[in-house]
Amino acid sequence: MMKYSFLFALSMLMLFGCQNNTQHSNEEGDTTTDEQVVNVYTHRHYDVDQQLFAQFEEETGIKVNVTNANADELIQRMKAEGEESPADVLITVDAGRLAGAKNDGLLQSVESEVLESTIPAKLIDVDKQWFGLTKRARVIVYSKDRVQPEQLSSYAALADEEWNKKVLIRSSNNIYNQSLMASIIANLGEETARAWAAGVVENMARNPKGNDRDQVKAVAAGEGDLAVVNTYYIGRMLNSEDPEELKAGEQVSIFFPDQEGNGTHINISGAGVAKHAPNKENAVRFIEFLASKEAQQVFAQANYEYPVHPEVAPAELLQSWGEFKEDDLPLSTLGENNKLANLIFDAAGWE
Amino acid sequence: MTQIARRKYYRKLRRDFDQWSWVTLLVTLFVGVPLLFIFFKLFGGAGESWGHMVKYLLPKYLTNTLLLSLICMVLTITMGVSAAWLSTRYHFPLRKSLEWLNILPLALPSYITAYAYAGIFDYGGSLQLLLQGLSLSIPKIDIMNVNGLAFVLSVSLYPYVYVACRAFFLYQSQNLIETAQVLGDSRAQRFFRLILPMARPAIVGGFILVLMEVLNDFGAAKYYGVNTFTTGIFKAWYGYREPETAVYLAALLLVIIFALILLEQWQRKRKRYHFAGKSQKKLARLEVPRGRSWGYTLIVAIPAILGFLIPVAQLIYWAVLSFHNTQWADLFTAIFQSVAIGAIAAAACVFFAILLLFTSQWNALSGVRTVSRFGALGYAIPGAVIAVGVYMPSLVVDKWIIGVVKDLFSVKIGLLLTGTATALVYAYVVRFLAVAFNPLAAGQQKMSASLSEASYLLGWGRLRTFWKLEFPLLRSAILSAFILVFIDVMKELPLTLILKPNHIQTLAVEAYQYASDERIIEAAWPALVLVLSGTIPVIFLNRLVRNE
Numbered sequence: 099m100m101k102y103s104f105l106f107a108l109s110m111l112m113l114f115g116c117q118n119n120t121q122h123s124n125e126e127g128d129t130t131t132d133e134q135v136v137n138v139y140t141h142r143h144y145d146v147d148q149q150l151f152a153q154f155e156e157e158t159g160i161k162v163n164v165t166n167a168n169a170d171e172l173i174q175r176m177k178a179e180g181e182e183s184p185a186d187v188l189i190t191v192d193a194g195r196l197a198g199a200k201n202d203g204l205l206q207s208v209e210s211e212v213l214e215s216t217i218p219a220k221l222i223d224v225d226k227q228w229f230g231l232t233k234r235a236r237v238i239v240y241s242k243d244r245v246q247p248e249q250l251s252s253y254a255a256l257a258d259e260e261w262n263k264k265v266l267i268r269s270s271n272n273i274y275n276q277s278l279m280a281s282i283i284a285n286l287g288e289e290t291a292r293a294w295a296a297g298v299v300e301n302m303a304r305n306p307k308g309n310d311r312d313q314v315k316a317v318a319a320g321e322g323d324l325a326v327v328n329t330y331y332i333g334r335m336l337n338s339e340d341p342e343e344l345k346a347g348e349q350v351s352i353f354f355p356d357q358e359g360n361g362t363h364i365n366i367s368g369a370g371v372a373k374h375a376p377n378k379e380n381a382v383r384f385i386e387f388l389a390s391k392e393a394q395q396v397f398a399q400a401n402y403e404y405p406v407h408p409e410v411a412p413a414e415l416l417q418s419w420g421e422f423k424e425d426d427l428p429l430s431t432l433g434e435n436n437k438l439a440n441l442i443f444d445a446a447g448w449e
Numbered sequence: 450m451t452q453i454a455r456r457k458y459y460r461k462l463r464r465d466f467d468q469w470s471w472v473t474l475l476v477t478l479f480v481g482v483p484l485l486f487i488f489f490k491l492f493g494g495a496g497e498s499w500g501h502m503v504k505y506l507l508p509k510y511l512t513n514t515l516l517l518s519l520i521c522m523v524l525t526i527t528m529g530v531s532a533a534w535l536s537t538r539y540h541f542p543l544r545k546s547l548e549w550l551n552i553l554p555l556a557l558p559s560y561i562t563a564y565a566y567a568g569i570f571d572y573g574g575s576l577q578l579l580l581q582g583l584s585l586s587i588p589k590i591d592i593m594n595v596n597g598l599a600f601v602l603s604v605s606l607y608p609y610v611y612v613a614c615r616a617f618f619l620y621q622s623q624n625l626i627e628t629a630q631v632l633g634d635s636r637a638q639r640f641f642r643l644i645l646p647m648a649r650p651a652i653v654g655g656f657i658l659v660l661m662e663v664l665n666d667f668g669a670a671k672y673y674g675v676n677t678f679t680t681g682i683f684k685a686w687y688g689y690r691e692p693e694t695a696v697y698l699a700a701l702l703l704v705i706i707f708a709l710i711l712l713e714q715w716q717r718k719r720k721r722y723h724f725a726g727k728s729q730k731k732l733a734r735l736e737v738p739r740g741r742s743w744g745y746t747l748i749v750a751i752p753a754i755l756g757f758l759i760p761v762a763q764l765i766y767w768a769v770l771s772f773h774n775t776q777w778a779d780l781f782t783a784i785f786q787s788v789a790i791g792a793i794a795a796a797a798c799v800f801f802a803i804l805l806l807f808t809s810q811w812n813a814l815s816g817v818r819t820v821s822r823f824g825a826l827g828y829a830i831p832g833a834v835i836a837v838g839v840y841m842p843s844l845v846v847d848k849w850i851i852g853v854v855k856d857l858f859s860v861k862i863g864l865l866l867t868g869t870a871t872a873l874v875y876a877y878v879v880r881f882l883a884v885a886f887n888p889l890a891a892g893q894q895k896m897s898a899s900l901s902e903a904s905y906l907l908g909w910g911r912l913r914t915f916w917k918l919e920f921p922l923l924r925s926a927i928l929s930a931f932i933l934v935f936i937d938v939m940k941e942l943p944l945t946l947i948l949k950p951n952h953i954q955t956l957a958v959e960a961y962q963y964a965s966d967e968r969i970i971e972a973a974w975p976a977l978v979l980v981l982s983g984t985i986p987v988i989f990l991n992r993l994v995r996n997e
Binding site: 168180310315345437447 | 506574673676684689770848851952954965967
């Protein structure tokens with residue numbers, strides 16, 4: 099019986115261990131054979147990404163191996179794999195996460211003329227370990243019926259008495275809120291941030307629950323008057339398969355906060371080259387491709403995000419929302435303040 | 450005297466500790482490693498956020514988890530017991546269909562039920578549309594909270610209580626009822642003073658399974674924004690990036706689970722349950738007075754409607770909406786990989802369960818047999834905890850192997866266990882061994898012991914007897930064990946999320962990812978396939994049980 103179980107264990111090892119191994123031997127065989135590859139760990143699972151990867155393969159002959167999973171899982175995975183990691187490129191949403199990957203020593207600095215000349219400096223890590231590829235703004239949406247845009251001004255004002263029991267915002271477990279808080283800590287200081295968190299908790303129309311779209315639906319239904327959401331969710335709702343979501347999306351308008359002050363909080367989805375990338379050159383080429391004009395045009399049309407390339411115009415819907423002043427805070431700061439942001443949320447009782 | 454006894458004991462130990470004892474202990478150790486690892490890790494100290502968590506989050510985790518358990522207890526027992534009692538005791542319209550319809554909620558993972566209900570009670574959700582159609586309006590019912598979560602978990606988990614009670618009522622209650630009739634109790638008295646208290650082991654047995662699932666739940670709680678122990682483990686691991694803190698939370702949860710089990714055992718100990726042997730006398734069904742019979746149908750149907758029909762209807766509605774937007778290629782890959790990994794894991798579970806079951810009986814030492822019971826403990830442990838316990842040691846082993854290979858052959862190799870299907874399947878074995886073990890043990894008990902003894906007398910060895918005699922006789926038990934594990938593996942979420950290899954996509958994870966990416970409509974197809982892949986085996990299993 100022992101023999102059987104041993105045989106079984108062995109065969110399982112061979113069955114499954116191989117998959118990983120073959121992948122590996124592939125990369126190491128790169129130098130000898132001519133098969134060029136780039137291994138991409140990505141959090142984004144949009145069809146448009148697939149399309150761009152295929153385009154990259156066609157133009158360069160470099161095969162793109164995609165691994166799709168949640169960012170936190172990918173980061174934990176890379177951490178565990180350490181030097182043995184097959185990952186060349188990490189793509190994820192939110193600078194907070196990219197900064198986390200950097201702090202864990204998973205990324206490396208990249209010198210690239212192309213990237214530095216196309217992507218605005220504030221969307222690049224201070225040590226050039228990650229680069230923004232698309233932008234999204236975290237904005238206030240308000241009920242067209244009950245709120246006049248003149249009543250709105252800044253994120254800070256969300257804590258004002260005027261909005262008592264009117265504000266809808268999701269849970270603090272969410273990275274978008276954590277990054278917003280991180281930017282508030284950076285712009286206004288820790289003490290103000292603590293007071294702000296407490297004030298917003300007071301003003302919440304309900305306990306934080308659901309996702310960004312749910313906040314918009316709740317505004318449409320009259321549960322509150324204001325909601326804090328990312329821009330592309332509004333874009334998606336206005337193009338939704340679900341007629342009810344479309345209806346909810348149409349009942350709100352977008353307001354870009356802090357136009358008089360620091361500017362609206364923006365965030366990115368971005369990419370970095372893995373510390374132990376077996377195919378570093380290909381990795382850099384891959385990211386450069388994603389920042390190129392042609393790729394940026396595809397990004398701009400697909401997911402209602404803002405392109406980072408200065409010469410590429412955003413989608414029509416986004417243009418209709420008008421231009422706005424962005425917060426110029428270097429996004430690296432979001433990662434530095436992430437943990438403090440978490441602690442402040444917990445202490446303020448922001449679920 | 451004691452010395453003599455001790456010497457005697459050691460002599461017996463030396464004499465009887467044979468290869469079967471070894472195998473038993475090895476298998477137990479094999480599945481026990483994750484737990485042991487967590488235990489030893491506790492001495493390493495908690496992460497730096499532990500204090501913060503205790504201060505701000507732990508009270509909430511505790512109250513939420515307890516509240517959930519309490520509400521689920523009341524609801525699942527009410528629904529499970531009443532459905533089981535009425536459908537075993539009375540004739541009423543549609544009884545036969547309802548009997549198996551009440552098992553089907555088990556085919557729906559509870560997080561999928563949770564997504565469906567969120568969609569129903571949402572703004573512009575199905576309920577609102579329906580009421581608008583009838584030009585009715587009621588205030589919005591908020592389901593995304595602890596109470597709502599408890600409701601969802603209850604309607605999706607009550608079948609555990611239902612199944613356990615049904616078996617009891619069907620086979621054990623006839624004698625009791627006859628006795629009570631002789632003593633002149635009324636019908637209501639009989640039920641509340643006799644049947645219900647006597648059914649306690651069955652009810653508790655069923656409810657403990659419910660409780661395990663409630664504590665294990667991650668997907669539903671996460672979506673509803675309810676912070677429980679399991680979501681806390683994820684937060685510590687991924688949010689704070691402190692596996693050490695996650696281990697502390699996991700250990701605390703384990704302590705609570707064991708405390709609850711011990712409490713029940715201690716409480717029950719003072720009462721003894723004896724039945725007049727194995728009564729094969731089936732409970733005779735009574736006719737229901739005419740006017741009331743549809744009322745009975747309704748009572749039995751409500752749990753099935755809430756737990757199965759309504760959520761499935763919502764999923765179908767979404768599936769229609771997202772039909773032309775579905776990535777069919779991805780879906781088929783996910784189907785193929787889920788089924789493959791489910792089948793491999795189920796086969797592995799059955800293999801180890803048989804190994805443990807038989808070797809522990811072949812070995813002559815009762816102490817070894819007692820230790821082997823710990824092997825079936827995995828089911829009591831939430832998937833997230835097991836994932837922590839598998840992930841960390843597999844990394845240690847990997848680093849060691851990589852180091853050794855590097856030194857000996859100066860070759861660089863990749864990770865052999867961590868993040869591969871091997872570790873994932875191993876974790877499934879740890880978690881679901883008990884699921885395979887129980888039907889096998891029941892099947893083996895039904896076999897007459899004299900059968901295998903006769904075989905030994907005729908000169909066949911243990912293994913030969915097993916292959917030629919016991920294995921063929923156990924075939925249907927093996928099949929049930931396989932199917933049960935298969936369904937559980939297909940539904941499993943938290944453990945799979947942490948341990949899944951990147952190149953493998955399961956239906957459960959796909960549905961979860963769509964839902965957490967705010968594309969709930971697109972989660973409908975993977976969810977529906979998942980439901981189907983659970984429903985078919987459940988119906989098949991019901992047939993199998995009935996035919997016996």
